[in-house]
Amino acid sequence: MTAPATEIALSARKLEKRFGSLVVANDINLALPKGARYALIGPNGAGKTTLINLMTGMLFPDGGKITLEGEDITALEPQSRVRRGLARTFQINTLFPGLNALEAVTLAVVERRGIAGQFWRNLSAHRESVDEAYDILSRLKLGDSCYRITRELPYGRQRLLEIALALATRPKVLLLDEPAAGVPHEESGEIFEVVAGLSDDLTLLFIEHDMHVVFRFATHIIVLVGGAIFAEGSPAEISAHPGVREVYLGTRKHG
Amino acid sequence: MLPPVFGVLFDGIAYGMLLFVLSVGLSVTLGLMNFVNLAHCAFAMVGGYTTVTLMNQFGWPFFATLPMAFIVSALASVVFERTLYRRLYRATDLDQVLLTIGLAFISVAVFAWFYGTTQQPINVPSYMRGSFAFLGINIAVYRLFLIGIGIVVTLALVFGLEYTRFGAQVRAAVDNQRMARGLGIDVDKTFALTFALGSGLAGLGGALAIEIVGLDPVFAFTYLVYVLIIVSVGGLGSIVGSFLAAILIGVSDIAGKYYVPELGAFLIYLVMLVILMWRPAGLFGRR
Amino acid sequence: MTLSDTALTPQAYIRSQSRWRPIEIVFWLSLLLPYVLFPNYLSLASQIAITAMFALSLDLILGYAGVVSLGHAAFFGIGAYTAGIFSKFVWGELFTGLLVATALAALVGYVTSFIIARFRHLTLIMITLGLGLLLHEAANSASWLTGGSDGLQGVQVWPLLGVFKFDLYGKTAYGYSLAMLFLVFLFARRIIHSPFGLALRGIRENWTRMPAIGAASRAHIRKIYTISAAMAGLAGALIAQTTETVSLETLSFERSADVLVMLVLGGAGRLYGGLIGAAVFMIARDQFSGIAPQFWYFWIGILLVVVVMALPNGILGGLSALIARWRRK
Numbered sequence: 001m002t003a004p005a006t007e008i009a010l011s012a013r014k015l016e017k018r019f020g021s022l023v024v025a026n027d028i029n030l031a032l033p034k035g036a037r038y039a040l041i042g043p044n045g046a047g048k049t050t051l052i053n054l055m056t057g058m059l060f061p062d063g064g065k066i067t068l069e070g071e072d073i074t075a076l077e078p079q080s081r082v083r084r085g086l087a088r089t090f091q092i093n094t095l096f097p098g099l100n101a102l103e104a105v106t107l108a109v110v111e112r113r114g115i116a117g118q119f120w121r122n123l124s125a126h127r128e129s130v131d132e133a134y135d136i137l138s139r140l141k142l143g144d145s146c147y148r149i150t151r152e153l154p155y156g157r158q159r160l161l162e163i164a165l166a167l168a169t170r171p172k173v174l175l176l177d178e179p180a181a182g183v184p185h186e187e188s189g190e191i192f193e194v195v196a197g198l199s200d201d202l203t204l205l206f207i208e209h210d211m212h213v214v215f216r217f218a219t220h221i222i223v224l225v226g227g228a229i230f231a232e233g234s235p236a237e238i239s240a241h242p243g244v245r246e247v248y249l250g251t252r253k254h255g
Numbered sequence: 256m257l258p259p260v261f262g263v264l265f266d267g268i269a270y271g272m273l274l275f276v277l278s279v280g281l282s283v284t285l286g287l288m289n290f291v292n293l294a295h296c297a298f299a300m301v302g303g304y305t306t307v308t309l310m311n312q313f314g315w316p317f318f319a320t321l322p323m324a325f326i327v328s329a330l331a332s333v334v335f336e337r338t339l340y341r342r343l344y345r346a347t348d349l350d351q352v353l354l355t356i357g358l359a360f361i362s363v364a365v366f367a368w369f370y371g372t373t374q375q376p377i378n379v380p381s382y383m384r385g386s387f388a389f390l391g392i393n394i395a396v397y398r399l400f401l402i403g404i405g406i407v408v409t410l411a412l413v414f415g416l417e418y419t420r421f422g423a424q425v426r427a428a429v430d431n432q433r434m435a436r437g438l439g440i441d442v443d444k445t446f447a448l449t450f451a452l453g454s455g456l457a458g459l460g461g462a463l464a465i466e467i468v469g470l471d472p473v474f475a476f477t478y479l480v481y482v483l484i485i486v487s488v489g490g491l492g493s494i495v496g497s498f499l500a501a502i503l504i505g506v507s508d509i510a511g512k513y514y515v516p517e518l519g520a521f522l523i524y525l526v527m528l529v530i531l532m533w534r535p536a537g538l539f540g541r542r
Numbered sequence: 543m544t545l546s547d548t549a550l551t552p553q554a555y556i557r558s559q560s561r562w563r564p565i566e567i568v569f570w571l572s573l574l575l576p577y578v579l580f581p582n583y584l585s586l587a588s589q590i591a592i593t594a595m596f597a598l599s600l601d602l603i604l605g606y607a608g609v610v611s612l613g614h615a616a617f618f619g620i621g622a623y624t625a626g627i628f629s630k631f632v633w634g635e636l637f638t639g640l641l642v643a644t645a646l647a648a649l650v651g652y653v654t655s656f657i658i659a660r661f662r663h664l665t666l667i668m669i670t671l672g673l674g675l676l677l678h679e680a681a682n683s684a685s686w687l688t689g690g691s692d693g694l695q696g697v698q699v700w701p702l703l704g705v706f707k708f709d710l711y712g713k714t715a716y717g718y719s720l721a722m723l724f725l726v727f728l729f730a731r732r733i734i735h736s737p738f739g740l741a742l743r744g745i746r747e748n749w750t751r752m753p754a755i756g757a758a759s760r761a762h763i764r765k766i767y768t769i770s771a772a773m774a775g776l777a778g779a780l781i782a783q784t785t786e787t788v789s790l791e792t793l794s795f796e797r798s799a800d801v802l803v804m805l806v807l808g809g810a811g812r813l814y815g816g817l818i819g820a821a822v823f824m825i826a827r828d829q830f831s832g833i834a835p836q837f838w839y840f841w842i843g844i845l846l847v848v849v850v851m852a853l854p855n856g857i858l859g860g861l862s863a864l865i866a867r868w869r870r871k
Contacts, residue, residue: 078753079753079756079758082753083756087754090751094751095748096751097748102552102555106556107737107744108756110740111756116740117737118737122736123735123736130556131552131553165751169756285664291664346850348664352612353846354850356846358843359843360842363836363840364843367837372836473836480675484672519683532669535660535665
């Protein structure tokens with residue numbers, strides 16, 4: 001599947017997760033090479049967000065192993081995984097409603113720098129952190145609204161703030177859960193421009209429903225159905241795959 | 256001849272049964288609606304004072320007042336659910352705590368105003384008062400009655416949850432609210448009915464409590480602590496959990512007072528803390 | 543916000559958020575007025591200052607980190623009893639007494655913080671309640687140390703700075719309490735405007751997002767809980783020293799519940815909320831001291847229902863909403 005010489009940034013082997021008799025992850029195996037642009041697609045309820053939750057530690061698997069740059073992170077708590085370079089965004093905005101954008105991203109920066117425990121000096125005295133936060137916001141075109149309280153930001157900007165928060169952790173691997181979810185079609189381009197502009201060193205896996213976006217940005221597609229990997233391959237292979245068409249168009253009943 | 260420890264056990268179990276009837280309603284509504292209702296024992300008080308009024312003012316027989324205690328408390332809870340509680344289902348824990356504590360404060364004052372602050376006596380039928388000896392231990396008739404009621408209530412609840420349609424709706428809504436709504440279950444109505452049922456049971460408990468522990472306006476707080484301990488130890492939404500926790504707390508309390516009176520309520524709090532730290536969701540709680 | 547803010551650099555903007563506002567300076571200066579306007583009420587004023595400190599300590603964990611505690615009086619009582627016992631068996635010097643009491647309260651806070659940080663929602667509420675009740679029972683039983691229900695006897699403190707005696711008029715007591723309150727307030731203010739303060743607000747605003755940005759929320763909670771416990775202990779020590787009595791009431795559930803009401807009344811998460819709430823609550827209680835306790839609590843109950851349904855951010859929240867609406871006109 002991948003050239004053996006390529007470095008694998010994030011991998012999962014034989015990942016399993018059950019809720020009672022409901023299997024949400026069934027023998028999942030995947031490997032993201034460094035710098036990859038992978039898309040994760042599948043019908044609703046296939047377990048895509050669950051997979052991200054498993055990879056990031058919000059859920060613990062019943063079986064299997066997760067490796068980040070060669071290190072086994074299966075037993076690590078979410079914050080430890082973030083510190084090692086694995087970040088994610090949420091499908092439903094999970095922001096800090098009462099903080100303004102600058103404060104929110106600054107918080108992520110000071111956490112990363114390990115100075116969030118300092119209570120003696122004023123926040124403004126931590127110049128580099130504030131500047132770095134502003135820098136990230138500017139790159140995402142959020143600079144001019146950075147003093148606005150998060151809950152007052154338009155939805156599209158909130159989605160960008162989701163990404164800004166994740167970027168502030170300086171991830172090596174970034175998992176994006178439907179980054180343009182709920183954003184009107186005209187504005188979603190802005191979000192994907194941002195995604196496209198991300199560094200080539202950054203490994204990306206994004207969940208997406210819009211096939212145009214998937215074919216435009218992804219070099220490799222993984223199709224998840226019913227908690228298991230149904231198919232994977234290059235965009236050309238996947239679009240020609242008969243089973244994938246059926247799963248999406250529903251010509252074949254599955255249950 | 257049984258050793259005195261069995262007498263302690265009997266009394267403890269009877270007390271536990273009373274606590275169970277008082278607590279089970281809160282456990283179910285907390286597990287179902289995630290609504291922290293600290294006014295739960297105020298509803299118990301409503302039931303207790305209903306019985307007192309019916310018996311002392313209107314000469315009703317004791318057993319006839321029990322269903323009324325249930326009904327009046329249930330009705331009172333419906334009023335509050337419609338007007339106030341409904342709006343706070345998605346509010347923070349703190350807001351729910353504050354609102355319901357406020358209501359409890361108000362209820363204490365209202366009952367103190369109408370009934371005074373002293374304990375209210377009632378005259379249960381004479382055959383309920385006595386006791387008899389059984390294998391060398393003293394069995395009080397009223398306590399035996401409490402155990403009977405406890406078992407009946409438990410069976411009714413378990414049977415109701417498992418085998419009735421309403422019960423199935425409650426279980427679905429507890430398990431996954433969104434999906435239950437999606438299946439067409441009127442979750443709001445289920446909440447309201449369950450809440451009324453739970454408060455009604457509290458009212459029944461309040462009425463039953465008069466003979467054993469007495470009734471005064473501070474009842475709303477005195478027993479709130481016990482009820483909260485039982486609910487958190489037993490696990491939210493679990494009837495079996497409440498049952499076992501109630502027995503555990505009832506027996507611990509009576510045994511503590513009998514064997515180590517200097518400790519006071521220390522033992523109960525310690526038991527609760529140990530169990531909560533070992534199992535934060537309670538003995539039978541989920542999550 | 544306003545046009546002038548967008549002209550500020552990010553760093554300057556953040557700095558401006560922590561600027562002292564004129565109204566704050568007016569507020570603190572006005573706290574000297576009781577000496578002139580209400581010379582007969584200085585003892586009450588002293589108690590208010592101490593309770594305000596206690597409320598501020600609760601605000602740090604409740605208003606900023608979102609930890610609901612129904613047992614915070616435990617630390618108040620620990621501070622009070624420690625200071626009292628210290629003055630009885632060691633010496634009556636005030637500042638060392640404060641130091642020892644605060645240190646012990648901080649230690650107990652630190653140890654319990656490991657338990658507190660692990661739980662949330664009802665379980666956390668129950669654990670704080672249980673720990674508070676447990677301590678109260680233990681203090682009641684340990685009457686050889688605490689004096690039990692009679693209270694601690696024989697508390698005797700030296701004059702402040704060797705000169706100012708604590709008398710019935712409360713002049714020294716108020717000055718002492720007010721000065722300590724101001725110092726503690728400055729400290730709390732520093733915390734709030736620091737990176738740590740931002741992290742606490744993050745915890746309150748969205749618990750789920752914190753681990754996703756690499757935050758160790760539990761460690762943060764442990765830290766603020768310890769600081770809050772120390773502060774509450776300091777307040778308790780002050781009460782022991784200024785009134786030269788310590789009773790079981792300092793550890794009681796009533797005190798825990800009252801301080802919660804005060805904080806909510808004034809508005810949690812706004813630093814001044816606890817101070818305002820404590821003042822309003824205690825002045826009202828003093829004015830209505832004639833009526834029976836259950837009727838006092840009737841009005842508290844009404845107040846709680848009104849605050850929750852209509853004024854969710856307390857007095858200060860209501861005021862700032864009014865001001866915001868007035869500004870928009």
